[in-house]
Amino acid sequence: MDQIKPLQTPEIFANSEPPIAEPPKPTLRRLFYGDDGLRAGWSLLLFLLLRFAVTFLVKHFHLAPPQPKLKPGDPPRELPFLHSLIGEFIGFCIFLIPAFFMSIIEKRPFRRYGFTSRRFLPDVLAGLFWGLIALSALIGTLFFTHHLAFDATLLHGTPILTLGLEWLLGFFVVGLAEEFQTRGYIQYTVSRGVAGIARTMDPTFRHSHAVGFWVSAFLFSVLLFMAGHLANPGETLPGILAVGLAGATFAFSLYRTGSLWWAIGFHASWDWAQSFLYGVPDSGTMVQGHLFATHPLGSPLLSGAATGPEGSLFVLPTLLLVCLVIHLTLPRRQYFLTPDQSPDPAANQTSPPVITPVSSA
Numbered sequence: 167m168d169q170i171k172p173l174q175t176p177e178i179f180a181n182s183e184p185p186i187a188e189p190p191k192p193t194l195r196r197l198f199y200g201d202d203g204l205r206a207g208w209s210l211l212l213f214l215l216l217r218f219a220v221t222f223l224v225k226h227f228h229l230a231p232p233q234p235k236l237k238p239g240d241p242p243r244e245l246p247f248l249h250s251l252i253g254e255f256i257g258f259c260i261f262l263i264p265a266f267f268m269s270i271i272e273k274r275p276f277r278r279y280g281f282t283s284r285r286f287l288p289d290v291l292a293g294l295f296w297g298l299i300a301l302s303a304l305i306g307t308l309f310f311t312h313h314l315a316f317d318a319t320l321l322h323g324t325p326i327l328t329l330g331l332e333w334l335l336g337f338f339v340v341g342l343a344e345e346f347q348t349r350g351y352i353q354y355t356v357s358r359g360v361a362g363i364a365r366t367m368d369p370t371f372r373h374s375h376a377v378g379f380w381v382s383a384f385l386f387s388v389l390l391f392m393a394g395h396l397a398n399p400g401e402t403l404p405g406i407l408a409v410g411l412a413g414a415t416f417a418f419s420l421y422r423t424g425s426l427w428w429a430i431g432f433h434a435s436w437d438w439a440q441s442f443l444y445g446v447p448d449s450g451t452m453v454q455g456h457l458f459a460t461h462p463l464g465s466p467l468l469s470g471a472a473t474g475p476e477g478s479l480f481v482l483p484t485l486l487l488v489c490l491v492i493h494l495t496l497p498r499r500q501y502f503l504t505p506d507q508s509p510d511p512a513a514n515q516t517s518p519p520v521i522t523p524v525s526s527a
Contacts, residue, residue: 204272206359212271213351216264230256244452247329251336258343265351279351280426284499289423293431296491300432301439304475304484305446308462313469313478317459320445329455333442334434341433345426348386348394349417356382379501383417395449404467405449405477411485412476419492424501428492440474447474 198208224230231249269276277283308314321329361378364371391413392406416429440448445456450473462469470477 244454246454254339254343282425289427290431293428294435297432297435301436313464337438338434341430387413387417402477405473408476408481422496424499
C-alpha cells in the first residue's frame with residue numbers, strides 16, 4: 167500500500183514575499199486632487215474668483231442696465247421687455263462663462279452641470295405645460311375664493327401675440343439664469359464635495375450620492391434662492407417660504423432627471439403666466455404690456471397682496487402637488503456627480519465559475 171506523503175508547501179509559496187505596497191501619491195498633489203480630479207473646495211474657490219472677474223468687467227464696462235432703487239411701500243415697478251431681457255441674460259452669462267472655463271480646467275463635460283441634451287425638448291415642453299397649469303390652478307383658486315379680481319382686458323389683437331412671445335422669450339432667459347445660478351455648477355460641485363466627504367468617513371455608505379445632493383440643494387436651491395428674493399419690493403414671509411419650497415421643487419426635478427430643462431421650462435411659463443397672461447405681481451414686480459388688469463382682495467396671507475400669488479398661502483399646496491407631478495410624470499434618470507459613480511453594466515454580470523480539472527494519479 168502506498169504511503170501517504172506529508173503535504174509539501176510548493177516552493178513558489180514558500181519563497182514568496184509579501185507584495186510591495188504601491189507608494190502613496192505625493193502629499194502636495196493629494197492636497198489639490200482627489201479620486202475625481204480637482205477637489206471640490208478648490209473648484210468652488212476658483213469658480214468664485216472667475217465669477218468675480220466677469221462681474222467686475224460687466225460693471226466696469228456698464229454692460230448691465232441700471233436697476234431702479236425702490237423703497238418699502240413703493241408701488242410695483244413695471245419692467246420693460248428689453249431691460250429685463252438684457253439684465254437677465256447678462257446675469258446668466260456671469261455664471262455661465264466661469265462654469266465653461268471650469269469644465270475645461272476640470273476636464274468634465276459641460277453637460278454635467280445640468281445642461282444634458284438627453285430628452286431636452288420633451289423636458290422643456292413638459293415643464294412649460296405644467297408651469298402654466300400649476301399657475302392657472304393657483305389663479306383659479308384665488309379667483310373662486312374671492313381673493314383676486316379681474317378688472318379689464320388691456321391688450322387686443324396682434325399685440326397679444328407679439329408681446330406674449332416676447333415675454334415668453336424673456337422669461338425663458340429668466341429660467342435659464344435663475345436655475346443655473348442656484349442649481350447648475352455650484353450645485354454639482356458642492357454635491358460631489360459633500361459626497362466625497364461622506365465616502366471618506368464611511369467607504370461603505372451607500373447614500374453618499376443623495377446626501378451630497380440634498381445638502382447642496384438645501385444650501386443653494388433653498389437658502390440662497392430665498393436670499394436672492396429678499397430684495398424684491400413687496401416681498402413677504404409667506405412669499406419667501408414659497409420661494410424656498412419652489413427651490414426644493416426644482417431641485418427635486420433635477421435629482422429626478424439629471425437635467426435643468428424641466429425646471430427651466432416650468433420656471434419660464436409660471437413667471438410668464440403671472441406677469442403677462444394674468445397681470446399679477448411676480449414677487450412684487452410687474453411687466454410692461456400684460457393681458458389683464460387685476461387686484462388682490464381680502465386677507466394678504468391668502469391673496470398675496472402686493473407680492474402676488476407667490477405670497478399667498480395657497481401656493482404651498484400648489485407646489486406640493488407639483489412635486490407629485492414630478493414624481494409621477496418624469497422618467498427616473500441618474501444625476502451623475504462623478505465618473506466613478508456611473509453605473510457599470512459589467513458589475514451586474516456574474517462571471518461563470520472556473521472549473522479546474524483534477525488529475526487522477
